[in-house]
Amino acid sequence: MSIWEYANPVKFMRTSGAILPWAVAGAALCTVGGLVWGFLTPEDYKQGSTVKIVFIHVPAAMMAINIWVMMLVASLTWLIRRHHVSALAAKAAAPVGAVMTLIALATGAIWGQPMWGTWWEWDPRLTSFLILFLFYVGYIALWSAVEDPDSAADLTGWLCLVGSVFALLSRYAVLFWNQGLHQGASLSVAEGERMSAVYRYPLYLSMLGFFLLFLALLLIRTRTEIRRRRLAALQAREARA
Amino acid sequence: MSLVAVRDLAVARGGMRAVEGVSFSLDRGEALILRGPNGVGKTTLLRTVAGLQPPVAGEVVVGDDSVAYAAHADGLKSALSVTENLRFWARVFGRTDIDAAIAAMNLGGLLERPAASLSAGQKRRLGLARLLVTGRPVWVLDEPTVSLDADSVGLFAAVLRAHLAGGGAALMATHIDLGLGEARVLDLTPYRAKPGKAETPAGFNEAFA
Amino acid sequence: MIALLLRDLTLATRAGGGFGLGLAFFLILCTLVPFGVGPQGGTLALIAPGILWVGALLACLLSLDRIFALDHEDGSLDLLATAPIPLEGVVAIKAAAHWLTTGLPLVVAAPLFGLLLHLPATATPWLVLSMLIGTPALSMLGAFGAAITVGLRRGGLLLSLLVLPLYIPTLIFGAEVIRRGAEGGSTVTPLAFLAGITAAVLALMPFAAAAALRVNLR
Numbered sequence: 292m293s294i295w296e297y298a299n300p301v302k303f304m305r306t307s308g309a310i311l312p313w314a315v316a317g318a319a320l321c322t323v324g325g326l327v328w329g330f331l332t333p334e335d336y337k338q339g340s341t342v343k344i345v346f347i348h349v350p351a352a353m354m355a356i357n358i359w360v361m362m363l364v365a366s367l368t369w370l371i372r373r374h375h376v377s378a379l380a381a382k383a384a385a386p387v388g389a390v391m392t393l394i395a396l397a398t399g400a401i402w403g404q405p406m407w408g409t410w411w412e413w414d415p416r417l418t419s420f421l422i423l424f425l426f427y428v429g430y431i432a433l434w435s436a437v438e439d440p441d442s443a444a445d446l447t448g449w450l451c452l453v454g455s456v457f458a459l460l461s462r463y464a465v466l467f468w469n470q471g472l473h474q475g476a477s478l479s480v481a482e483g484e485r486m487s488a489v490y491r492y493p494l495y496l497s498m499l500g501f502f503l504l505f506l507a508l509l510l511i512r513t514r515t516e517i518r519r520r521r522l523a524a525l526q527a528r529e530a531r532a
Numbered sequence: 533m534s535l536v537a538v539r540d541l542a543v544a545r546g547g548m549r550a551v552e553g554v555s556f557s558l559d560r561g562e563a564l565i566l567r568g569p570n571g572v573g574k575t576t577l578l579r580t581v582a583g584l585q586p587p588v589a590g591e592v593v594v595g596d597d598s599v600a601y602a603a604h605a606d607g608l609k610s611a612l613s614v615t616e617n618l619r620f621w622a623r624v625f626g627r628t629d630i631d632a633a634i635a636a637m638n639l640g641g642l643l644e645r646p647a648a649s650l651s652a653g654q655k656r657r658l659g660l661a662r663l664l665v666t667g668r669p670v671w672v673l674d675e676p677t678v679s680l681d682a683d684s685v686g687l688f689a690a691v692l693r694a695h696l697a698g699g700g701a702a703l704m705a706t707h708i709d710l711g712l713g714e715a716r717v718l719d720l721t722p723y724r725a726k727p728g729k730a731e732t733p734a735g736f737n738e739a740f741a
Numbered sequence: 742m743i744a745l746l747l748r749d750l751t752l753a754t755r756a757g758g759g760f761g762l763g764l765a766f767f768l769i770l771c772t773l774v775p776f777g778v779g780p781q782g783g784t785l786a787l788i789a790p791g792i793l794w795v796g797a798l799l800a801c802l803l804s805l806d807r808i809f810a811l812d813h814e815d816g817s818l819d820l821l822a823t824a825p826i827p828l829e830g831v832v833a834i835k836a837a838a839h840w841l842t843t844g845l846p847l848v849v850a851a852p853l854f855g856l857l858l859h860l861p862a863t864a865t866p867w868l869v870l871s872m873l874i875g876t877p878a879l880s881m882l883g884a885f886g887a888a889i890t891v892g893l894r895r896g897g898l899l900l901s902l903l904v905l906p907l908y909i910p911t912l913i914f915g916a917e918v919i920r921r922g923a924e925g926g927s928t929v930t931p932l933a934f935l936a937g938i939t940a941a942v943l944a945l946m947p948f949a950a951a952a953a954l955r956v957n958l959r
Contacts, residue, residue: 300740375739425906429899433889436899440736441547445956446889450903453885453949457907460938464910467934468917520740527548527737528727582823585959601823605816609748611755616748623744624824662820 300517303376307510314510318503325350325497332489344402346494350501352395355423358388358505362430363455366448376513378444379520381451382434383512387505389427396420415465422461426454440520534559535598535670535701536581540590542725543573543580547735549588549725550576556718558670558701563692563712566705568720574705575603575674577720581703582672588734600668602676606659610648614639614658617647622665633664636691638684652679660688664695671695673704685710742826742834749838759807763800763843764850770796771854782859789858790868790919796854797847797872797915798879798908802901804843805883808835809891809954818891822958828951836877836884836947844876860923867922871935875915878939881946882907888953910938 329346365381368374399417400410411417433450437443534557542552550573558564566574579585581592582601608617618630634640637657647655656679663671671692677685689710692702696714733739753760774792778784812818821831851872852865860868886904890896917931 375733375736422906422909425902429903429906432899432902436890436893436896439546442892442956442959444736446953449949449953449956450889453907453946457910461906461909461913464913464934467931468913517740520736524547524737524739524741527546528741531548531727579819579959582819584819584822597825599823601819603816603819605814605819607812607815607817607820609752609815609817611752612748616751620744620748621820624821624826626825 314507321500328493348398355392366451379516537593542589544734547737551723563702563715600666603674633661637661671702753842786859789860808887829947832950840880864923871918878942885950888950892957
């Protein structure tokens, strides 16, 4: 029994079908729980009630990056081992990642307005997310532009590979370009900078919720892609016969 | 020692196997003509032998740098003259002599004409002359006689015969009888791939069938 | 390989080759900017490094889709793929030809455009140097984008969408070199980054572009 067996579409459909209800339920429970718990936290002495947006902003930002990394792993798996489900999973993940990036940007702007006095600031972190969003858009556009699924999978795989390097490079180039207003990492390990536990635990729950939400969406979307490919395959066979 | 050896080859188009289980070999001086209805996979098979796409199964054994490929598009630049076009391809293939090719395809009167001003048949003749300047022994030809008139077809058949006599080989798909008495014919119809699950899917359309 | 380079250069300079279009586009851009932001020399000098680099990016983009699309249409790409030149070499040569016909003229003409935008004279050498070092990366990254979109019927727009984000690091460091040069500061760090990016791109992207081409050929 190896992990590669899940590359088999039939096996993937069966297993993902069994996991899916649990992922959906877990996502609903953790996201709602984390957000309600987060909403009930006391106001921050400095940031007031605006701090509560952190329970959406940080998990969304985290997922925006993690989903791209997941797409990179899936693309590499496709390019190296030619597992079709892997390529479809990368395709299915992209729009979710793009929306997560948008949520992170939007909540950041809403938070930044009262905090920094401006809706948009060319701060390194914000800018990096905008760039990440551009990479998501390019990736999605390429998938939809190439008709032949095999070529599309290969080309988007290469784009994801090159895009990852340049997204990372841009991250550091942007840092060089503008030092920025954004506070440091919300969950930095360094003592003293650390967020107080009152906020930290609901944030953890919310992050788990967003992760499960992604898992649920990924499974649903990958299953849809597999069904769509199966339909196309049957039509192609019909056309040839 | 054969120039081309194809063993148990399967090729795919549109993510599905087109033909499978094809085996043949070509020795020096031999020609093989592929036949079969439209869409059976002649072009795909020729492209696979030329190394432009990977085989789905089986193997194609050809010597390094031995194949010259010619298909519907001639690879001509309309802004360049006949000589410039030929000289370019000769240099890409590491050769200098283009006079023999010009003489063989009867292009002598067109040398300074830009390729844009040539007729379809003249372009085709220039495209076939390109085969000669490559100096490669194995010609892989996809419908080489399209848009040629009867005289030019005769001209090309003579060139082909000289190529075979000189120790070359040719693999081609054509509907026209080139009068190559010695050429073998391979009908691809019986090799048409049977739909069904394969060990290694050729593409999405097989992986999810 | 020299033959391929010479052919591409010849084609670019013949009728319909599009040589000089990028340069003309750059000129128009540098003419339009003052109309948009006003003729004050101070403002123009301030934004000149950015405008010049963004202009170079867009001028490069203009001719990118020609790198492989024409050879794909007329079948040359199939024939080049069976030629004794490795496909990676074809990519590198075609990118080089693109740079010689688009990037190099921009580098040469840049001081003139700097003048139009009131770029301080002290910054002009840095403008030329940063463009000289940075623009080869633009051509090579563009070749990768062109290789990915070569089979598409309307690949031009998609090509810009894919390639422009890849240009961000080069743009940042390139413009920073000029800005620091204008202020008389040290340009070593951004120049080193700029050169590093170009070197890495030139070394690695031919392989990615050739892989994309192979996908589009089959």
